[in-house]
């Protein structure tokens with residue numbers, strides 16, 4: 025049996041999961057790959073930290089040079105962040121090691137550089153765990169959609185925020201308490217602002233854009249909004265209107281090498297759509313391609329086991345055939361809610377007790393100005409009124425009028441795009457949708 029020497033960088037949620045899976049699933053791995061993966065060393069930051077896994081202290085080190093002096097075939101990186109992870113992986117590649125990583129920030133920002141270096145040194149760089157936790161979406165794009173023109177990606181790409189939004193709407197609990205729970209379950213990033221402010225999902229979207237469209241959209245150019253301003257009041261109104269709010273990452277390319285509309289933002293999804301039923305730590309990726317038509321992958325998007333599963337599967341698949349892509353730099357087309365920006369939820373609050381009949385009168389007048397109202401719902405608290413309405417063709421003139429006519433201290437709290445789902449068939453129709461609103 026071939027012995028493969030492995031170094032593991034990081035022994036947190038993901039690193040521990042990888043260590044346990046390699047130990048506990050050794051039989052099935054050996055039977056199916058003909059290889060025995062031997063973890064020679066584990067890099068950690070704090071050697072004094074109490075570890076959940078027993079009897080590994082002889083493997084731990086806080087000195088990366090010590091690892092580089094060993095005969096290592098594969099480096100598995102589960103540290104996170106750009107530095108020192110980037111430097112460590114560059115050194116490993118230059119030494120001729122294959123690399124497996126879960127680090128989306130690193131791959132989103134430096135994936136091209138690392139991939140080119142790996143190619144020069146004849147080694148593989150694999151990063152299945154960087155998007156969608158246990159969902160094999162990178163493998164699917166790399167190996168099973170090579171001959172398709174994939175032109176649309178929609179996804180729930182962050183487990184922490186999906187957990188928070190699901191719990192907020194179902195359990196009516198406090199945001200901070202739910203976030204703490206997500207951290208305890210090992211879903212959140214070391215800095216959870218990356219999850220709740222949408223950056224983590226933007227890193228993942230930029231990785232998928234590169235694989236699906238052969239285009240490099242700098243992650244800082246992806247329009248990105250998080251969930252920090254989503255309230256249970258808004259979720260309740262959306263629910264009454266027949267929608268669920270999800271942090272949705274969307275990208276759509278208009279023609280080969282054409283412009284790419286992309287964004288990450290809280291989005292209303294009709295309750296009848298499959299994506300609205302993806303709850304808690306589950307993630308989903310919906311892809312549209314010219315031949316596959318549409319494909320949805322669903323699975324656990326964060327946590328020890330699903331993430332470790334993706335990394336160990338990469339480890340077992342290092343020899344698998346490679347894809348070649350010529351990635352072109354691309355300027356994103358900045359659109360909130362990507363191609364669906366035309367229909368929105370307008371969530372507003374008034375200091376007065378607004379009646380539904382007053383509101384209906386106003387709606388009749390506003391409807392004559394090129395806007396279409398698809399529905400509205402009210403929440404009344406003493407003299408305060410919260411209104412959620414679904415509108416197409418929203419314009420600034422109406423916005424000013426709406427604020428003055430909706431009572432004392434009326435203000436628009438948020439505007440959210442509505443996901444219409446399904447494929448838009450003609451390019452003209454797509455363009456029209458993009459320019460609305």
Ligand SMILES: NC(=O)C1=CN([C@@H]2O[C@H](COP(=O)(O)OP(=O)(O)OC[C@H]3O[C@@H](n4cnc5c(N)ncnc54)[C@H](OP(=O)(O)O)[C@@H]3O)[C@@H](O)[C@H]2O)C=CC1
Nearest residue numbers: 034035036037038068069070102103104126127326327331
């Ligand atoms: N958690 C999840 O569900 C998922 C995470 N990921 C990604 O996996 C990676 C790891 O995440 P996770 O396991 O949750 O993170 P943790 O914070 O739980 O673990 C990080 C580990 O890296 C070690 N570490 C941190 N900095 C250094 C350093 N400078 N030198 C050496 N070791 C260091 C820490 O050491 P020590 O133990 O001594 O503190 C710890 O063992 C990240 O890139 C994350 O984005 C990807 C998919 C899912």
Ligand SMILES: N[C@@H](CC=O)C(=O)O
Nearest residue numbers: 182183184212213326
């Ligand atoms: N923090 C991330 C972990 C997986 O990528 C998430 O919540 O999705």
